[in-house]
Amino acid sequence: MRLILPSPAKINLSLWVKGKRPDGYHELVTVMHTVNLFDVLSFLPSDRLVLSVRGNNSLPLDRSNLIIKACRLFKEKTGINPKVSIKLTKRIPVGAGLGGGSSNAAATLKGLNTIYGNPLSEEELHELAAKLGSDVPFFLKGGLAIAYGRGEKLKFFSPANFEILLVFPGFPCSTAEVYQNLPSIKREVAVEDAERLIISPLINENFSELIDNMENDLEKSESPCVKEVLRVKEKLKEIGLKPLMSGSGSCVFAIIKGEKPDTTPLKKEGWWFKFLSAV
Numbered sequence: 001m002r003l004i005l006p007s008p009a010k011i012n013l014s015l016w017v018k019g020k021r022p023d024g025y026h027e028l029v030t031v032m033h034t035v036n037l038f039d040v041l042s043f044l045p046s047d048r049l050v051l052s053v054r055g056n057n058s059l060p061l062d063r064s065n066l067i068i069k070a071c072r073l074f075k076e077k078t079g080i081n082p083k084v085s086i087k088l089t090k091r092i093p094v095g096a097g098l099g100g101g102s103s104n105a106a107a108t109l110k111g112l113n114t115i116y117g118n119p120l121s122e123e124e125l126h127e128l129a130a131k132l133g134s135d136v137p138f139f140l141k142g143g144l145a146i147a148y149g150r151g152e153k154l155k156f157f158s159p160a161n162f163e164i165l166l167v168f169p170g171f172p173c174s175t176a177e178v179y180q181n182l183p184s185i186k187r188e189v190a191v192e193d194a195e196r197l198i199i200s201p202l203i204n205e206n207f208s209e210l211i212d213n214m215e216n217d218l219e220k221s222e223s224p225c226v227k228e229v230l231r232v233k234e235k236l237k238e239i240g241l242k243p244l245m246s247g248s249g250s251c252v253f254a255i256i257k258g259e260k261p262d263t264t265p266l267k268k269e270g271w272w273f274k275f276l277s278a279v
Ligand SMILES: C[C@@](CO)(OP(=O)(O)O)[C@H](O)COP(=O)(O)OP(=O)(O)OC[C@H]1O[C@@H](n2ccc(N)nc2=O)[C@H](O)[C@@H]1O
Pocket: 024, 025, 026, 027, 028, 069, 131, 132, 133, 134, 135, 149, 150, 151, 175, 176, 179, 180
């Protein structure tokens, strides 16, 4: 029997860095929302584990692919050797701060658990997801959440309604490199602050207040990639938007209030862009 699962992208409505942890990760508070830009994973029974990808010919198909990593973790935990052919239709730009790989990993854990009769509890799925990456646990449920710790601790809220313009400038940013080039930042931000500054205006659709409160400390990274992303931000400001880098980049997005802006300057730059909705 074939199982087909959507694998959504996310944006970070804000990301604050509290400091560097002994384990080398950064302590952070961030607000994430999934948007209607999806990869699709299909699972078919097979005599062995096979991964194929459409829509992107540069993704690794070996154990460095987060889908394969998820399969290996599932096998280690359950003893079940996944005999499935997984077809990934890739639409989410890679290395774009949209969590595409993390989303695929979460969809794979959910897909395998469904196929093999739910051997793993929600807690066990979360435990495996947290090993695959800091924002993989969020994608087990998606929607709207405040993530904290290194990003694996979550407080979920009812999904909100808003539109964004998302711009991918055509180059990826490495999450590790962006963090490695981050100056020392010690923001005093707690989950409660994220609720007051972001969740509350979002739920009440006070978009002007929301936009004024949004910030992403990773924009302070000395990474050459982020310097390029800041140029993209300036171009969006020129068309009257108040943009923000998503996660570790390279995508930039802006909340759209009312009428859509003129996107001609973006076309002239040759950038990929889409008007999307929160899901
Ligand atoms: C499952 C893994 C790790 O065991 O595979 P392998 O090691 O087998 O390849 C994956 O790579 C999973 O690696 P991980 O590095 O945790 O992925 P992410 O959570 O996405 O973070 C990427 C990098 O960004 C930085 N990072 C990320 C989150 C955070 N709160 N602080 C950080 O400093 C770290 O340098 C981290 O290494």
